[in-house]
Amino acid sequence: MKAFVLIEPGKVGWHDAPEPTLTPYGAILRPVAVTPCSSDVHTVYGGGSRKAPNLILGHECVAEILEVGELVQDFKPGELVAVPSITPDWRESGIQEGNYKHASAPFSGHQLGRSIPGVFAEKFLIPDADTTLARIPEGVSIEQALMCVDVVTTGFTGAEFADIKIGDTVVVMGIGPIGLMAVEGARLLGAARILAVGSRPICTQLAKEFGATEVLSYKDGDIVSQVMERTDGLGADGVILCGGGDEVFSQAVDMARYGIGTISNVNYYGGTGSLAFPKFSGGRGMAGKTIHTELAKGGRNRIERLLKMIQYGRINPEKLVTHKLYGLDEVETALRMMKEKPRDLIKAMVQIDWK
Known part of the structure; x- marks a missing residue:
């Protein structure tokens, strides 16, 4: 055949x-x-x-x-x-x-x-x-x-493992097809504010339609700084990783809230080696931030x-x-x-x- x-x-x-x-x-x-x-x-x-x-x-x-x-x-x-x-x-x-x-x-x-x-x-x-x-x-x-x-199912998996509660602020990194469904999933689970990160016009338009309250772009500066500025320095309750290179993993730790922040990864990282874990925003190992890596x-x-x-x-x-x-x-x-x-x-x- x-x-x-x-x-x-x-x-x-x-x-x-x-x-x-x-x-x-x-x-x-x-x-x-x-x-x-x-x-x-x-x-x-x-x-x-x-x-x-x-x-x-x-x-x-x-x-x-x-x-x-x-x-x-x-x-x-x-x-x-x-x-x-x-x-x-x-x-x-x-x-x-x-x-x-x-x-x-x-x-x-x-x-x-x-x-x-x-x-x-x-x-x-x-x-x-x-x-x-x-x-x-x-x-x-x-x-x-x-x-x-x-x-x-992949986008919703990302949203589900972000432990979203009613009224949460959630960041979705990467708004290709998976990220767009993570935006939709976060909205359905009760996120009040959804910051979607991406720049392709066709995706940013659909992200807003699916529930993103704001769309941020790397072209406008450091994405962590943009998130922290918009959250008065607290960071996001949930960060869903749906795209990007190795650097997004450490960025997610940087922008997740101390004590209750949850990082949910459904992104694929090619090759071998390691993903960086930032010591400072990781509270030198004691920041109380939860990380899920999910199929x-x-x-x-x-x-x-x-x-x-x-x-x-x-x-x-x-x-x-x-x-x-x-x-x-x-x-x-x-x-x-x-x-x-x-x-x-x-x-x-x-x-x-x-x-």
């Missing part, structure tokens, strides 16, 4: 891959809509752990079920489903410790396009359909469902809850889709767009009509 793969670090292409083999709890699906992610860009161009030869890329997908295993109870061929980007093995013993993101190994929850073949192919396998696939409610569009499988929440229940938020008019993530392409072949174009980030891009959706 035709598949878009990582040939070697820094090189992608089309490959004649073997078709997936059905498992008793699994389902074989074909993609109806996909979107490349910045994580795909990191996988291809950013190094990281070694990947299998000709690994099929992709982990953001709405798909049609073609076959189900003999032990699948809740799904049947012909159904359209949202496929979560985070697909934990819910049968791992580590799940019982609440460690579903890293239950059996580091990043074991993030399998698609990383440790197992991804969704950029004519067919793909989800090993455990009943615990993974998410039903799409009536009235929810393909674009809306597609945004939920990664972008919404997005995933699985069936999580995505179905997010889809309900769309169904009942709470969120409108389809506004993130700025470009629509058609046909499986356009996955390569969409990935290149995510790498180059033209000024008018937030997310590129590739729709596939198999008829």
Whole structure:
């Protein structure tokens, strides 16, 4: 079958891959809509752990079920489903410790396009359909469902781990698609003031629409100084890291409030080495600032809850889709767009009509 793969670090292409083999709890699906992610860009161009030869890329997908295993109870061929980007093995013993993101190994929850073949192919396998696939409610569009499988859940994860309370002041660093959903999540959780950090006009406009009360730019000076000035020197109750280089980690410590400030990181830092922890704003180790470093929440229940938020008019993530392409072949174009980030891009959706 035709598949878009990582040939070697820094090189992608089309490959004649073997078709997936059905498992008793699994389902074989074909993609109806996909979107490349910045994580795909990191996988291809950013190094990281070694990947299998000709690994099929992709982990953001709405798909049609073609076959189900003999032990699948809740799904049947012909159904359209949202496929979560985070697909934990819910049968791992580590799940019982609440460690579903890293239950059996580091990043074991993030399998698609990383440790197992991804969704950029004519067919793909989800090993455990009943615990993974998410039903799409009536009235929810393909674009809306597609945004939920990664972008919404990751941005909301960032907001949730920032421990936001009613009336808080929150900083969101980086307002690409993940950061925009972190802004939306912070608003829904009760933040009174949301300072979004970014400069691309298309993103700043949407950040305000999603709930940012102010948008700050690095172009206007040191971002920590801007936050501290606007908070009368106290800093922010919560800082959500959704983008930027290594320097944003120490900046987040600098701008978080002493005693109660929480830093929630869903940002990816490429390469090796260390992230700096500033001694002074870290209270020389005693500042009472909490740091969370989180992989997005995933699985069936999580995505179905997010889809309900769309169904009942709470969120409108389809506004993130700025470009629509058609046909499986356009996955390569969409990935290149995510790498180059033209000024008018937030997310590129590739729709596939198999008829």
